[in-house]
Amino acid sequence: MNIGVIGSGYVGLVVAACFAEMGNSVKCVDIDEFKIQQLKEGIIPIYEPGLDILVKENYNKETLHFTTDIEAILSVSEIVFIAVGTPMGKDGSADLKFVLQVAKSIGENMQHHLVIVDKSTVPVGTADKVRETIQKSLNERNSNLTFDVVSNPEFLKEGAAIKDFMHPDRVVVGANDESSMELMRNLYAPFTVSNDRFIGMDIRSAEMTKYAANAMLATKISFINEIANICEKVGADVNYVRTGIGSDKRIGYQFIYPGCGYGGSCFPKDVQALINIANNHGYNPKLISSVESVNKAQKKVLFSKLTKQLGEDLNGKTIAVWGLSFKPETDDMRESASIELIQSIVKAGGKVSAYDPKAIHEAQFYLKDIEVNYCNDKYTALEAADALILITEWKEFRSPDFDLMQSKMNGYLFIDGRNQFKTDFIESKGFKYVQIGVS
Numbered sequence: 309m310n311i312g313v314i315g316s317g318y319v320g321l322v323v324a325a326c327f328a329e330m331g332n333s334v335k336c337v338d339i340d341e342f343k344i345q346q347l348k349e350g351i352i353p354i355y356e357p358g359l360d361i362l363v364k365e366n367y368n369k370e371t372l373h374f375t376t377d378i379e380a381i382l383s384v385s386e387i388v389f390i391a392v393g394t395p396m397g398k399d400g401s402a403d404l405k406f407v408l409q410v411a412k413s414i415g416e417n418m419q420h421h422l423v424i425v426d427k428s429t430v431p432v433g434t435a436d437k438v439r440e441t442i443q444k445s446l447n448e449r450n451s452n453l454t455f456d457v458v459s460n461p462e463f464l465k466e467g468a469a470i471k472d473f474m475h476p477d478r479v480v481v482g483a484n485d486e487s488s489m490e491l492m493r494n495l496y497a498p499f500t501v502s503n504d505r506f507i508g509m510d511i512r513s514a515e516m517t518k519y520a521a522n523a524m525l526a527t528k529i530s531f532i533n534e535i536a537n538i539c540e541k542v543g544a545d546v547n548y549v550r551t552g553i554g555s556d557k558r559i560g561y562q563f564i565y566p567g568c569g570y571g572g573s574c575f576p577k578d579v580q581a582l583i584n585i586a587n588n589h590g591y592n593p594k595l596i597s598s599v600e601s602v603n604k605a606q607k608k609v610l611f612s613k614l615t616k617q618l619g620e621d622l623n624g625k626t627i628a629v630w631g632l633s634f635k636p637e638t639d640d641m642r643e644s645a646s647i648e649l650i651q652s653i654v655k656a657g658g659k660v661s662a663y664d665p666k667a668i669h670e671a672q673f674y675l676k677d678i679e680v681n682y683c684n685d686k687y688t689a690l691e692a693a694d695a696l697i698l699i700t701e702w703k704e705f706r707s708p709d710f711d712l713m714q715s716k717m718n719g720y721l722f723i724d725g726r727n728q729f730k731t732d733f734i735e736s737k738g739f740k741y742v743q744i745g746v747s
């Protein structure tokens with residue numbers, strides 16, 4: 309199939325590369341000329357395991373193309389994905405300006421019947437807005453071209469995006485007509501050969517499914533964080549409680565790890581957008597609003613654990629931070645707990661030495677006004693440190709050399725925002741070990 313993908317960010321690039329890998333001819337467009345130039349030179353602007361190989365191979369095979377010219381892709385595509393950003397607006401709503409700009413230029417430039425697919429995460433009713441915007445542009449051209457709008461929310465996880473797209477748990481498609489649904493079914497057939505995971509539905513339900521999924525996952529995280537905070541108060545250990553409840557199949561072990569709050573490009577903005585959608589329809593989503601406020605509070609927990617140990621005034625103290633990205637296997641810093649923590653440490657007079665395997669470049673952008681000593685490896689970050697705070701559970705932090713750590717550090721305080729170790733084990737290495745949800 310001839311496919312156009314508009315927006316070559318995390319989602320657009322993964323979608324384009326995976327469709328190309330399955331033998332389609334995919335043309336990717338972006339307004340960011342620098343990004344498109346980099347992609348043509350084989351430079352992948354994000355860190356996502358396996359993506360560089362897939363992009364380079366398909367680009368060299370000419371099954372994947374990059375351009376800034378939307379007209380060129382519309383003239384040869386039969387199906388066009390909109391995969392541009394939907395950032396959080398000032399009022400918490402999803403800002404649709406990029407999506408609607410794309411819809412407008414589709415209407416201005418399309419030359420034959422097209423199926424337009426909303427891949428971006430968009431509020432319920434957006435497909436109608438996309439349809440109206442395209443139709444308006446066509447009317448202005450006095451064109452009677454036809455098109456269909458389909459919703460196909462994306463469920464990939466950064467860090468495992470290729471695997472998730474190639475082997476999806478489900479493919480959700482919302483369409484109002486059978487021919488578009490059939491086209492989408494055929495397009496996704498290679499990804500669901502062993503087990504048909506294609507779930508067709510109406511457009512509004514598909515749009516809502518994405519928000520419901522992210523709200524559910526965010527709820528699990530805020531739930532266990534709240535339980536962790538109660539555990540600390542009552543002298544229980546959340547690590548036991550987590551395994552105790554996870555063994556119940558109705559609850560399950562996934563997404564009930566206590567931590568320093570969820571971040572990333574999706575949960576914070578999508579939870580906020582869902583609250584906004586509900587409010588706009590006269591409904592007060594009490595549970596989902598609490599999920600959001602529990603998360604905001606959780607992002608302060610590591611700093612309060614630090615000051616409890618070292619005092620409120622951190623002048624003269626050096627704090628080592630391991631991990632900066634919002635989760636492992638990505639360089640994405642959006643809404644990462646590390647941002648607020650580092651800002652708080654510096655505001656309290658402390659110095660920060662930080663190491664992350666992939667996200668230092670991004671962190672320098674997100675913390676551009678803050679002085680941070682970025683280090684090339686995890687042990688250098690520990691030099692003269694009074695405490696270590698682990699934020700992101702990259703694999704290389706799982707079995708560190710504790711003797712080497714001790715030889716570098718000033719004070720042996722280890723605050724673990726991901727509860728990676730057993731207390732007895734770390735204490736046997738001579739560290740004071742502070743976890744989340746353990747008093």
Ligand SMILES: NC(=O)c1ccc[n+]([C@@H]2O[C@H](COP(=O)([O-])OP(=O)(O)OC[C@H]3O[C@@H](n4cnc5c(N)ncnc54)[C@H](O)[C@@H]3O)[C@@H](O)[C@H]2O)c1
Pocket residue numbers: 314315316317318319320337338339340343391392393394406409410427428429430462463464465466573574
């Ligand atoms: N990142 C994720 O893990 C993830 C997962 C599922 C869904 N989503 C959703 O997918 C959408 C895209 O997210 P992302 O993380 O890929 O965003 P991103 O910011 O990484 O990429 C968006 C790209 O769109 C480009 N763009 C903006 N306006 C354009 C235009 N008019 N024409 C062409 N290109 C344009 C930008 O330059 C950018 O490269 C969002 O709605 C997001 O919520 C993201």
